[in-house]
Amino acid sequence: MQNSNTPAVSMRNITKTFGDVVANHKVDLDIFRGEVLSLLGENGSGKTTLMNMLSGIYYPDEGEILIDGKPVKISSPKDAFNYGIGMIHQHFKLVNVFTAAENIVLGMEEDYEGKHIRKGRLDIETPSERIREICDAYGFDVNPNQKVYDMSVSQKQTVEIVKALYRGAEILILDEPTAVLTPQETDKLFAVLRNMREDGKAIIIITHKLHEVEAISDKVAVLRKGEFIGELITKETNAQEMTNMMVGREVKLNIDRPEPKNPKPRLEVSGLTVRSDDGLLKLDDVSFTANTGEVLGIAGISGCGQKELLEAISGLQDIEKGDVIYINDDGSRESLIGANPIEIENKGVALSFVPEDRLGMGLVGNMDLSDNMMLRSFRKGKSIFTNRKTPRNLAQKVVNDLEVVTPGISTPVRRLSGGNVQKVLVGREIERAPSVLLTAYAVRGLDINASYTIYDLINKQKERGVAVVFVGEDLDVLLELSDRILVLCGGKVSGIIDGRTADKNEVGLLMTRIGGEKIG
Amino acid sequence: MDKNKKKEPLIHITKRKEISRSREWAIRLGSILIALIVCAIITTLTTHLNPLSVYASMWEGSFGSERKMWALSKELSILLMVSVALAPSFKMKFWNLGGEGQVLAGVLATSACMITLGGKIDNAPLILMSLVTALIAGAVWAFIPAFFRAKWNTNETLFTLMMNYVATQIVAYFIIRWESPKGSGKVGIINSNTEAGWLPYVAGKQYLLVVLVAIVVTILMYIYLKYSKQGYELSVVGESENTARYVGINVGKVIMRTLIVTGLVCGLTGFLLVAATDHTITTTLAGGRGFLGVMVAWLAHFNPIGMVLSGLLIVFMSRGASEISTAFGLNRSFGDIITGIILFFVIGSEFFINYKVHFRKSGKEAADA
Numbered sequence: 001m002q003n004s005n006t007p008a009v010s011m012r013n014i015t016k017t018f019g020d021v022v023a024n025h026k027v028d029l030d031i032f033r034g035e036v037l038s039l040l041g042e043n044g045s046g047k048t049t050l051m052n053m054l055s056g057i058y059y060p061d062e063g064e065i066l067i068d069g070k071p072v073k074i075s076s077p078k079d080a081f082n083y084g085i086g087m088i089h090q091h092f093k094l095v096n097v098f099t100a101a102e103n104i105v106l107g108m109e110e111d112y113e114g115k116h117i118r119k120g121r122l123d124i125e126t127p128s129e130r131i132r133e134i135c136d137a138y139g140f141d142v143n144p145n146q147k148v149y150d151m152s153v154s155q156k157q158t159v160e161i162v163k164a165l166y167r168g169a170e171i172l173i174l175d176e177p178t179a180v181l182t183p184q185e186t187d188k189l190f191a192v193l194r195n196m197r198e199d200g201k202a203i204i205i206i207t208h209k210l211h212e213v214e215a216i217s218d219k220v221a222v223l224r225k226g227e228f229i230g231e232l233i234t235k236e237t238n239a240q241e242m243t244n245m246m247v248g249r250e251v252k253l254n255i256d257r258p259e260p261k262n263p264k265p266r267l268e269v270s271g272l273t274v275r276s277d278d279g280l281l282k283l284d285d286v287s288f289t290a291n292t293g294e295v296l297g298i299a300g301i302s303g304c305g306q307k308e309l310l311e312a313i314s315g316l317q318d319i320e321k322g323d324v325i326y327i328n329d330d331g332s333r334e335s336l337i338g339a340n341p342i343e344i345e346n347k348g349v350a351l352s353f354v355p356e357d358r359l360g361m362g363l364v365g366n367m368d369l370s371d372n373m374m375l376r377s378f379r380k381g382k383s384i385f386t387n388r389k390t391p392r393n394l395a396q397k398v399v400n401d402l403e404v405v406t407p408g409i410s411t412p413v414r415r416l417s418g419g420n421v422q423k424v425l426v427g428r429e430i431e432r433a434p435s436v437l438l439t440a441y442a443v444r445g446l447d448i449n450a451s452y453t454i455y456d457l458i459n460k461q462k463e464r465g466v467a468v469v470f471v472g473e474d475l476d477v478l479l480e481l482s483d484r485i486l487v488l489c490g491g492k493v494s495g496i497i498d499g500r501t502a503d504k505n506e507v508g509l510l511m512t513r514i515g516g517e518k519i520g
Numbered sequence: 521m522d523k524n525k526k527k528e529p530l531i532h533i534t535k536r537k538e539i540s541r542s543r544e545w546a547i548r549l550g551s552i553l554i555a556l557i558v559c560a561i562i563t564t565l566t567t568h569l570n571p572l573s574v575y576a577s578m579w580e581g582s583f584g585s586e587r588k589m590w591a592l593s594k595e596l597s598i599l600l601m602v603s604v605a606l607a608p609s610f611k612m613k614f615w616n617l618g619g620e621g622q623v624l625a626g627v628l629a630t631s632a633c634m635i636t637l638g639g640k641i642d643n644a645p646l647i648l649m650s651l652v653t654a655l656i657a658g659a660v661w662a663f664i665p666a667f668f669r670a671k672w673n674t675n676e677t678l679f680t681l682m683m684n685y686v687a688t689q690i691v692a693y694f695i696i697r698w699e700s701p702k703g704s705g706k707v708g709i710i711n712s713n714t715e716a717g718w719l720p721y722v723a724g725k726q727y728l729l730v731v732l733v734a735i736v737v738t739i740l741m742y743i744y745l746k747y748s749k750q751g752y753e754l755s756v757v758g759e760s761e762n763t764a765r766y767v768g769i770n771v772g773k774v775i776m777r778t779l780i781v782t783g784l785v786c787g788l789t790g791f792l793l794v795a796a797t798d799h800t801i802t803t804t805l806a807g808g809r810g811f812l813g814v815m816v817a818w819l820a821h822f823n824p825i826g827m828v829l830s831g832l833l834i835v836f837m838s839r840g841a842s843e844i845s846t847a848f849g850l851n852r853s854f855g856d857i858i859t860g861i862i863l864f865f866v867i868g869s870e871f872f873i874n875y876k877v878h879f880r881k882s883g884k885e886a887a888d889a
Contacts, residue, residue: 018534059532316765342768353766361762367755375767378752385747 006069008033008171008202009054009085014063016049023049026063027228029221031171036193036203038213038234040246041223042447044417047206050223051173055087056080067171086164087173092156094148101128101144104163127166134165138195141188153302154185161192171202178212179444182301183475183508190216208447210239211476222246247449255455255480257499258463263291265327266467267313267436272322274308274491282308284491286322290436290467295458297482297499298471299507305491306471307356310438313469314353315340326351326436342379352434354426356441356471362425365414369395369406372413373428398427402453419450426457437461440471455481475504487511536876548869555865559858567850574844578858581843582836594727594797596828596835597734598789602806602813603820603827604734604741605785608778609662610814611745611822612758614669618680619810621687622661622783624803626790628691629657631801634710634717634794635698646717651791658787659780661687666779670772684810688803695801709799719796730796737785742824744781754778786810819866837862 007030016024024046031037041047052058054065056077064071067083074080080087094103105127128144135142142158151159157177164172178186193203193216207213213220214234222229222245229245243251267290274283283305290296298306311317313324315336324336326349336344336351344351359365363372373391381387395409402423406416413421426442439458443451458481462468472478478485482499487510495510560571567574582592602619609616633650641649665679700708711717722728745751757764757774764771793805816834820826841855 019536315768340768340770341766345768355766357762360760361766364756364759364763366759371752374752375756375763378749384749386749386752 007031007066008068010066010069011050011054012064012066014050014053014060014065016046016053016058016060022226024053024060025226027223027226029228031202031204033170033200033202034197035219036197036205036217038217038220039204039206039223040208040213040220040242042246042449043419043445044225045223045246045447046226047223048175049226051087051175051204051206054080054171055085055173081167081169084168084170085173086167086169086171088157088160088164088175088177090175090179092160094156094159096149097147099124099145099147100142100151100159100162101131103148103159104131104144104166108167131162131166134162138165138192138199140192153180154182154189157181157189158192165196169201171204172196173204173206175206176208176445177205178207178209179473180302182511183504184512186212208451209474209476210242210448213242214239224248243448246447251448251452255452255477256459257295257481257483258459260291260294260483261463261465263294265289266292267469268323268325268327268333269309269313270323270325272309272312272324273320274305274312274317275320276308282491283312283319286488286491286493288486288493288496290469292435292467293462293465294483295462295468295470295481295499297478297485298469298488299475299478299485299511300488301511302473304488304511306440306488308491309488310353310355310440310469310471313436314351314438315344349436350432350434351436352429352432352438354422354429354437354439354442356444358421358425359414362429363413363421366412368412369399369404369409369424372424373398376428376432394428394431395424398424398431402427402457418445419447419453422446422450422454426454430457430461434461434466436467436469438469438471441473442470443477444473451477475507479504479507489513532878533875534878536874539873544873547872548866551865551869551872552862555862558865559861562857562861567848567854569848574848577844577847578837578840580847581840584843588839590725590727592835592839593731595839596831597727597730598793598797599809599812599816599835600734600827600831601737601785601789601792602809603816603831604738604824605782605789606810606813607741607817607822607824607827608745608751608754609782610817612754612775612778614666614758614775614779615677616662616665616680616779616782617677617811617814618662618665618683619782619786619813620806620808621680621684621810622658622786623790623793623806623810624684624687624691625657625661625783626654626787627794627801627805628687628694628790629653629787630717630791630794631698631707631710632694635707638711638716639714643716647719647795650717650795651788654791655784655787658785658790659783662779662783662786663776666776670775691801691803695803698801707801710794710801712799717795718799719792727797730792733788733792737788738824738828741785745822745824750774750777833866834863 009031011027011029014024014027015022027046027050029050039047039051049058053060054074056074056079059075065074066072072083074083095106098106101124105124131142131144134140140158140162142155142162148156148159157180161172177189181189197203205217217234220232220234220237220242222232222242224246232242240253243253270287272283272286273281276282286305286309288296298309300306308317312319313336319337326334326336328334334347334349336349339347355361364375370388370392373394374386377391378386392409398404399406399409404416404420404423404427406420413424416424422442429437442454442458446454458468458470470482479499479502484496485499485502485507486496487494487507489511494513497506556575563569563571563574581588583589602623606616606619630650630653633646633653637646637649661683665676665683668674668679669676695707696705698707699705719729722732753764753769753774756767756769757771761771764774794801798805812834816827816831819830837859841859842852844850845852845855
């Protein structure tokens with residue numbers, strides 16, 4: 001065993017530039033065995049770049065990396081494996097039609113003891129044994145023979161972690177592992193991580209959620225604009241201090257929740273039932289009312305019908321049964337069912353939708369800001385040619401109003417960071433002066449600063465009297481922002497509760513119950 | 521020393537974020553220069569000819585005389601029209617490999633009008649009729665795969681490719697029906713005595729009209745793609761069908777409409793091939809331009825104006841290649857080798873435009889591509 005004073009990994013003076021952009025500048029970082037280190041930083045602060053250099057995806061321009069005190073060169077992911085470094089990416093790299101065990105041994109020519117397991121024949125039994133041992137040791141719940149396509153997101157993540165451990169990882173890097181998990185699943189993951197820490201592994205976790213940092217980590221390292229700002233002992237700090245360090249100034253950490261002014265029903269959804277193309281029931285008899293000047297939060301494990309619900313309302317999803325009624329200011333009622341987005345607009349209903357897949361649905365990544373603004377407006381006017389001036393002005397206005405960081409309005413949006421992409425999308429949708437605003441995972445992948453900008457924008461719309469439907473994944477945010485919370489489970493409404501009085505546990509439980517009944 | 525110690529990798533490759541126009545062109549021209557040097561070495565080694573005289577003869581072959589200039593312009597115009605026709609399809613990410621068949625449909629329609637109606641009606645209505653039927657035939661031929669793609673999401677690559685063979689077979693059938701003289705198995709020059717249905721010479725030049733039509737079509741397509749609402753819609757569909765649906769674009773309708781545009785221009789090209797340049801019909805009249813056009817369009821990133829340059833490069837080389845094989849008594853394949861090497865470097869240069877190659881730093885700053 002190594003001397004406990006020697007860091008498992010030391011990064012010294014690491015600098016990495018991409019063209020003119022400095023992603024990391026003279027960063028020093030130490031990670032010790034038996035320790036969980038949280039890496040905190042806003043989007044674009046260089047966390048992922050730094051970790052990619054550790055896992056062999058990038059090579060540093062300057063500086064050196066020491067493993068157990070010895071300088072090493074990591075020039076490929078394979079090198080990283082050989083030094084015992086394993087990274088769990090946000091997007092899983094698994095083959096769907098393979099079993100867990102097949103995925104875990106994929107690409108390995110030797111087993112964990114260095115014996116060749118492939119002499120023309122694939123032996124899946126020995127690895128499966130070993131996988132079970134790993135699972136027992138740390139408390140993972142993985143069936144080596146289960147196919148990946150049968151797995152939930154959290155099970156897939158578990159397979160990724162076991163894969164790294166199977167390959168002898170001593171230093172584990174997890175990139176935003178909780179983004180896709182329910183609170184219960186997160187607790188389970190943290191329990192496993194604690195076991196691994198006890199076993200003397202070094203763990204680095206990248207996350208935006210401060211309460212998770214507090215729950216799991218021993219130390220916190222903060223990066224800002226590519227530079228190492230400082231290291232804190234988790235026990236001796238608090239969310240406010242971490243945020244200030246991360247952002248570089250005082251940030252207010254409370255989400256406002258103004259009282260709804262004179263709420264009136266705006267959108268009435270009744271008995272909405274939707275089936276997917278392959279006949280699966282995605283929404284089952286969903287009914288609710290969204291009021292003006294109110295934020296209706298939608299909670300639920302991902303894939304419980306949130307996407308279908310918003311798409312059905314906005315005319316992008318065929319429905320089997322049910323109705324969506326829009327109630328005008330004068331009380332007249334209009335059904336939106338069967339209308340496509342254009343027909344809905346032509347009915348005079350200003351419905352804005354911020355979809356989950358920003359670059360795949362809301363925006364076109366390869367087009368510039370101004371052309372993306374045009375998506376909503378290009379039909380206006382009788383001319384066969386597009387009017388380019390109005391969208392250009394609109395793009396400039398959004399850039400100024402929302403402080404979008406971009407080289408210019410003729411930059412393709414895919415070049416912008418996640419937070420700025422979202423500002424462009426939300427900015428465009430809000431500029432349409434909507435009366436209903438649907439948002440799906442509006443702050444996913446956004447840093448604290450950008451998230452609060454989005455919350456502010458949503459609250460401003462609420463004060464304007466817009467009926468906001470906010471599909472979220474972070475329960476703490478849902479509980480702070482929403483006036484009411486609708487919980488979906490398996491396509492059914494398992495409860496609608498008051499956002500001011502609800503507690504996290506209650507919502508968490510509803511998320512795993514269908515119509516109040518416990519499943520499984 | 522630690523045995524784990526490894527060297528920094530010799531080469532690593534990163535994606536460029538932005539590149540200036542001038543640098544982009546410097547890389548392109550540089551690649552052509554390198555290609556010429558490589559070709560020169562190969563020429564000297566294999567044929568013992570002076571590479572400079574070989575290049576001079578390539579140049580001769582394209583620009584050597586007024587007649588050769590006109591032949592080059594005609595060839596470029598026809599190829600350009602096919603490339604321009606394919607541009608909207610490919611910009612919509614609709615892999616239309618059926619340019620060949622779509623041109624042939626226009627060829628067949630024009631020939632049918634000229635053969636069956638030649639001498640029976642006046643020249644002006646005959647030409648007009650040939651033109652309209654050719655446009656319709658091209659549009660229909662392109663519409664069929666688009667319709668299946670829009671309704672049942674069939675694979676357009678295979679579908680359009682297969683449509684080429686169907687078109688070829690239909691043309692083969694009619695060639696036998698119309699063969700002249702009987703038993704020759706070909707059609708020969710249509711209406712060679714009466715010149716009925718032939719397009720008139722403009723300013724005494726046979727190909728000037730073709731060149732003018734190509735210029736107009738290219739400019740119109742540039743405007744259509746860049747400034748029209750339909751052009752905007754089809755690029756949104758190409759980038760992301762989900763985004764298109766999200767803003768209420770009817771994806772199926774846009775696919776069918778765009779392919780009709782492609783088909784119309786292909787039909788027009790077929791019309792020109794029969795009525796203005798070749799005055800005959802063969803199964804190979806499209807001459808592979810349906811595929812060559814794909815390359816021309818890609819090389820120009822679907823910008824019709826840029827296709828003039830990429831088309832010129834390809835036509836210049838194919839004419840130059842045939843010139844050197846006759847001038848020096850070389851096998852035709854030698855010309856193809858030269859063409860192949862130049863194309864390899866030109867296409868390869870796109871890699872260096874998109875990516876930057878860094879070499880291990882040895883004191884000096886890493887060299888650039």
